[in-house]
Amino acid sequence: MKLGGRPACACLLLALAVGQNALAGGLQISPVNLTLSATQNADGIWLSNEGTAPLNAQVRVFNWQQSGNADRLSTSQGLVISPPIVTLPAGERQLVRVIRTTPATNQVEQAYRLFIDELPPAKVQKNTLQFVMRYSVPVFLQPVGQAENTAKLKWALVQTDGKTFIDNAASNDTAQPVGVDLYLDTTVNGNAVGLVHLGYAQGKLYGDAMALRQLGFHLPEKAQPPFYLNDIAQVTVDYNVQQQTLALTAPLSLLDLKTTQLNQSEMASPKAANAFGALLNYDLYGDSGKNSNFNTFSEFRAFNSAGVLSSTQLTRYSTEQNNNQSFSRLDTSWRSSFPDKMLAVTLGDTLTSSLSWSRQTRIAGVKIGTDFGLNPYMPTTPLPAFLGSATLPSSVELYVNGVKYYNGEVPAGSFQLNTLPNITGAGNAQVMMTDALGRTSVQNFSFYNDQLLLREGLTDWSLELGVVRKNYGYSSFDYASEPALSGTWRRGFSNSLTAGGHMEASDSLVNGGVSSDWIPWSQSGTISTALAASSDAGENGYLYGLGYRWSGGRFNFSSSVTATSGDYHDVATRYGAPPPALSGSAVVGYNFGVGGNLSLSYLQFRYPDQSAIRYANASWFKSITENVSLSASFNQNIDNTRDRSVYLMLTVSTSNSLTAGATVQRTGDKMGYQLNASQSPPSEGGVGWNVAASQQSSQQTGQGEVGYLGRYGRVYTGFRSIPDNNYGYAGATGSLVMMGGGVFAAREINNGFAVVSTDGIPDVPVKLQHNLVGNSDSSGLLLVTPLNSYQNNLISIDPMNLPANMRIRSVSLNATPADRSGTLVNFDIKPVRAAQVNLVDTKGKAIAEGSPVRLMSGIGQNSVVGFDGLTYFDALELHNQLRVTTENGICVAEFDYPENQKSVPTIGPIVCR
Incomplete structure (x- = not known):
């Protein structure tokens, strides 16, 4: 038996040539070669059916030797296949294991060939060409003592000084030029990422912040590039120079696994x-x-x-x-969820819902309302849309603030691209379209998004009824005698306006109000308003709220003020402190780049019948290097000049989670110093x-x-x-x-x-x-x-x-x-009792491949005859009967299964009569 000397090949086998039509097989495999190290017991190949109909596939293994320019194949003694024959429904895949039968030795490397055949059907349509696939896959078993990565000639397309060339390198990857640009087909924990732009220098791969975010890594804002992938603790880097692929394996704690909806349709x-x-x-x-x-x-x-x-x-x-001792029951509740309706019901201890201007209250009772967490794949905030049209079928790419977030295909006609990620604040987007003729057009648009808004048509509501919990954390069963009712409702009236209301009632108290969050025009920022009123045993009061926030690029600003007048009460007032008569804040921040980040803030609180409390704060942060940062803060009580604090902190961190810091602070007229280190x-x-x-x-x-x-x-x-x-x-x-x-x-x-x-x-x-x-x-x-x-x-x-x-x-x-x-x-x-069975007819000729076989013994099982008359079953009894359908009719074969088998034997030849 001979094959050409190619390392791996995929061949078309012609099953029948009697007509003009052609049916293409759908068998695909991955990977296309295997190498088992001396310590590796087995490896596997995935077989997948990319066609529209079921298929049968057979895997055979042979010893492989080369003599002159010819391949010599013989029956394998060192490897077994499990399972050797599979049936694949359309769109499904199956793992086939390649398993050692004996441990590795100190001898030379052993070579094998896998024949992976798509088996032809027993009956082929008339006037039809039936094509099926055969893959010839090399398998190498390394001996004891041989390094797993032996020297091989490798090549890569690299870019240096704006020029592209082919770089040949030996097994030592550090022989590549310093500072080359690479575009690697990348996977992270087995998930395809696509092409990622990385650099290569001194035997290490590195990337900027954009590249690491594309790979899915958590990236602190203070982190400074370049980021060397090989130096990230607990990350395995498998860079294949020849195939220009990169496989990364990282702990879950390093990756951002948040659910992000990028396409137009919602995922169920x-x-x-x-x-x-x-x-x-x-x-x-x-x-x-x-x-x-x-x-x-x-x-x-x-x-x-x-x-x-x-x-x-x-x-x-x-x-x-x-x-001496105490015991406190905190919360006891039963919760039922209904994901199809995004609805949750809680019985027992719970918190009432609230809006930005109202307060939560702990109660014991019943709570029913919306829970968007029951469908984490559904975006709840507005996704700014891009409207466009394509004369010809085109590919569309979306870039947000210079980062690519989406690519896809659109047919001719108008389209709406609702695929901006969940980004807060102002930004700029770019849509690049390339039509079927290769013509490219670019359109730019700006947007402003706020995560506190609901997308148009979405409603969030909650209703609670119960009694207020008192002395929480100290008493287990201290509840108020009067029932309390609370309800909250919000709706996205448009992608730029979300409004809602909140009400509370208990005994003689009634409280209710409305609020809104509104983006008047693109990049205008968000205006928030609130208005509420209360009546409690004839005592009336009002609440007013106004706020504004804007963020984008290096600058952000927010301010808000909430005030009450008269005797404004809510349910929480009856069991604790009343709401502040006045609360306000203003925050402004700016990123100076090399100058660090500066934030200035002002806060003011005043409770009824008390003096106002006013504070001003200035904070600054700067990354000196990738591992060293400096921060400072100044706090001043405006109404008491002696109430002042200042601190300066130096922090040093390493890649192995070691952090050390030194702090100098002054509080009032007292100086303080602190040193700390942790891992x-x-x-x-x-x-x-x-x-x-x-x-x-x-x-x-x-x-x-x-x-x-x-x-x-x-x-x-x-x-x-x-x-x-x-x-x-x-x-x-x-x-x-x-x-x-x-x-x-x-x-x-x-x-x-x-x-x-x-x-x-x-x-x-x-x-x-x-x-x-x-x-x-x-x-x-x-x-x-x-x-x-x-x-x-x-x-x-x-x-x-x-x-x-x-x-x-x-x-x-x-x-x-x-x-x-x-x-x-x-x-x-x-x-299982599994075996390959070699079936022959009464003349000793192998039963034709593709012939259906039925195991009549035990629970019964269907299979098919492969090449060389081999079939496979994994539900055998000690005595078995097979029923085979051939071109000449039905024949029956019987055989006994050998006892105490620990592997998969080949039984036969068995005559089918």
């Missing part, structure tokens, strides 16, 4: 699947000094498909006299610590703490010294989960989570968004957290170390938990 939120379970979050803290204290905070949750029951508690114990634990777990020392006047304080963040929670201990008291402390936070037949310890869980089942198979690696989170336990279970509620969270397994006789239905699934609840993710993995 996936349906959440809730399991039955219970959860306990705990936070324990104790200290010992002059007195000993022990405090606990706990949250109990029980959940099922109907909703979530939640209860929080606070316990305090102290050896201090007259303060945060890695997101995947590890040790963190912090130390601090300070002095103000003659008083000195000090603190030291060390902690460990693990898979099962966080523990910490420390020592603190303050005037007249030295004490040590320790604490722990975490959670316990009971769900899916298991009990799990984990870090504190504040969002959704999943219990992953591998069908009882232990030690299977599990990944969240392509990041390894752990292995299944002895029961085949693993708790995965945190997950985003009402969103698709990609969970996958690595099946490469599983035996070949394991049937794996899927290697990746989307998990969608509901609010603060858990969901079950079941991977169907089962040990």
Whole structure:
């Protein structure tokens, strides 16, 4: 058997040539070559059906040797394929594993060839040409001691001094020119990003802020480019010079996974699947000094498909006299959510809704209203639109403030592009259109957007009825005797006007008002207004509010004032302080670039029958280098010249989460100094610590703490010294989960989570968004957290170390938990009696490929005959009967399955009679 000497090829096999029509096969594979290191047990190839009809595919493996200019293939002894024959529905894909049968040796590299064939159907339409695909894929097994990245000739298209040329380099990538520009086809955690503009110098890839945001990294405003990808802690960089691709793997904590809607249509939120379970979050803290204290905070949750029951508690114990111990129930509630209607109902302890001018009140009762968080894929704020037309079919690209945010295709005719991202403030956008003839046109437009507005036609409402909670945090069941009613309503009347109202009532009190947020014209800024009135047992009062805000580029400004007159009351007034008689603020900020960021603010408060409180503040921040920053602040009480504070702080940070700082401050007539250093634990777990020392006047304080963040929670201990008291402390936070037949310890869980089942198979690696989170336990279970509620969270397994006789239905699934609840993710993995069966007719000739086969034994199973008369089943019994449909009719083959098989044997040849 011979093949040409090409490294990999895809060939068209002609099944029938009797007519004018042609049907093209849809089999696609990825990747197109495999290399297994000495420590690697298996790898895989994805087969996908890009056609419109189901197809059958066969994978065979052969030893590959080259003699002269010819390839010599023989039966493989070192690799097995699982499964060797697959049926792919249209649009589906299947992972096929390539598994070692023996460990790596110290000998030379071994080479194999995979034949991946799209099998022709048993019957072909008349007068039809049927084309099917064959892929020939090289597989290399590296011996023990060989480096995984051997020297190979590589090339890249690079740009230097405005010129493009081909650069040849050996295996050492540092041989490339310094400072070249690259445009790399990039993936981040397996998600395609597209072409990203990066630089390459001294063996490292680097990019500016635009590039890193395109890659999805969190980027602080103070960060200064260039950013070297190879130097980012916990980020794996796989740069393929030959193919000009880049694969990045990063922890979830470094990536911005916020949901962003960029296309014109809204994405439907996936349906959440809730399991039955219970959860306990705990936070324990104790200290010992002059007195000993022990405090606990706990949250109990029980959940099922109907909703979530939640209860929080606070316990305090102290050896201090007259303060021995106390227990306080905080909140207990049941919440049911209805994502299709974006509606939530809460029974029990809750907070009333409010607008910018009103106040929330804690009540026990019922709350019903809108919850946009039930569909996080739906944009709620206005998306400025661009209206245009295309004479010919065209491609459209959208740039916002110089950053590309969208590209797509539009047909001839008019179109509306509603794809601006959620950007607050003023900006400039550019739409670039290229028609089918290659002609390009560019149109510019400006916009102003405010995240506090609702998009046109969207309504947000809430209604609450209950009794007010009193002495919260100290008393568990102290409620008012009078019921209270509260309601809030907002609507986007247009993309530039959102208005709403709020009302409250209790006993003899009635309070109600309206407000609006309005953008009069493009880039004008937002004007906010509010007007309310109240009546309480004959005492009347009013509230007035006015505000303005604008931001864009380097400058931002905001101001607001709210005033009350008469006896203005709300429900909260009856159980606490009244609203301020006057509250106002003004803030202006400017980014000077190399001069840093400056912010000036003024605040004023005055409560009824009290003097006004007025403060002025000036703050400044400057990044000196990528790792060093300087900040300063000045605060002045305008009515008391002695009430003044000034501070200057220097901060130094490193790439390994180490931060150190020094602060000098003056408060009144007292000078103070502080030194601190800290290191945060890695997101995947590890040790963190912090130390601090300070002095103000003659008083000195000090603190030291060390902690460990693990898979099962966080523990910490420390020592603190303050005037007249030295004490040590320790604490722990975490959670316990009971769900899916298991009990799990984990870090504190504040969002959704999943219990992953591998069908009882232990030690299977599990990944969240392509990041390894752990292995299944002895029961085949693993708790995965945190997950985003009402969103698709990609969970996958690595099946490469599983035996070949394991049937794996899927290697990746989307998990969608509901609010603060858990969901079950079941991977169907089962040990099976699997085998390839070599079928021949009574003359010893292989049964024709494409012939349908039915397993009549046991549960029954359908398959197809591939090349060389091979078929495959994974539901075999000890004795089996096959029914084969051939061109000459139906024949039957019988055979026994050999016992104690740990792999996939080839049985036969078996005569079909």
